Amino acid sequence: MSKQTALVTGISGFVGGHLTEYLVGQGVSVVGVIRAGGHQPSHPVNLGSVEIEELDLNDGDQVAACIERVRPEFIFHLAAQSFVPQSWSDPAGTIVNNILVQLRVLEGTLRANVRPRIVIAGSNEEYGMIHPDELPVRESNELRPVSPYAVSKVAQDMLGYQFYASHKLHCVRMRPFNHTGPGQSSSFAVPGFARQVAEAEVGLREPIVRVGNLSARRDITDVRDIVRAYYLAALHGQAGEVYNLGSGRAISMADVLQFFVSRSACPLTIVDDPERQRPADVPVTICDYSKFHALTGWQPQIPIERTFEDVLEYWRSQVRMATDL
Structure with missing residues (x-):
């Protein structure tokens, strides 16, 4: 049986590197997307097993051509400006970049006429101002974003749902709470x-x-547990659904x-x-991850x-x- 292929945007980032290492370990072929002239993946993954595509994710033609060539079974969309303080200094750049890049990926999937399972990396920042009586936070909680970054992630979340509802793309939306591990930038x-x-x-x-x-x-979880959850979401996540990830x-x-x-x-x-x-x-942030646990059995192990x-x-x-x- 031929290997399944995953397209990973943001492969040169902290989470992208860990996800790639995990996917390779699971026998998945990985094609990673980086910006033209951008950084190669910094995580110590075996690059001999990873194909790198250099392209401008803001360019719809380039994105559609890449997806049509790769024809992946999975797309893990991680590429984003993810540093909250930077979103305060450059709100327009954060919002435009994060929303437009995801739009190009989803539109490119339609244009390429492929139907992969798409995992969209959201954030617990979408919940924003959490009231004490709402802890631990469930997926049904009201979204009250308090930073430009959080607003961009809400938009990405809703865009994923819209492409599921309108175009029947298999979009699975994830809301991971804080996660860290070796290789993360010291700006966090x-x-x-x-x-x-x-x-x-x-x-x-x-x-x-x-x-x-x-x-x-x-609520802090090891990134290696988070990327394991992303793969489970690609395998078992229900189209259009949203899932929290955290330690509880x-x-x-x-x-x-x-x-x-x-x-x-x-x-x-x-x-x-x-x-x-x-x-x-x-x-205070505390995650209720019971919905994803009930679906997959996932829970943090580290x-x-x-x-x-x-x-x-x-x-x-x-x-x-x-x-x-």
């Missing part, structure tokens, strides 16, 4: 803590960790910080950094403490490589 909180600790340990920075809102409590518990950012500080080889001072504060923030250890070791290795140059 968890790897940001880890990188500062790793650099302080070898004297590359002052023994100071700059932090944002430590009172926030977040919240951890305070103060406790996350304490994990990294407690493992530092040197004493550290914690300093509040106004630049790391968001104009609007949600106090303890979050192991995730944090892996993130710290990743940044220690990055710092060692930088100092060895």
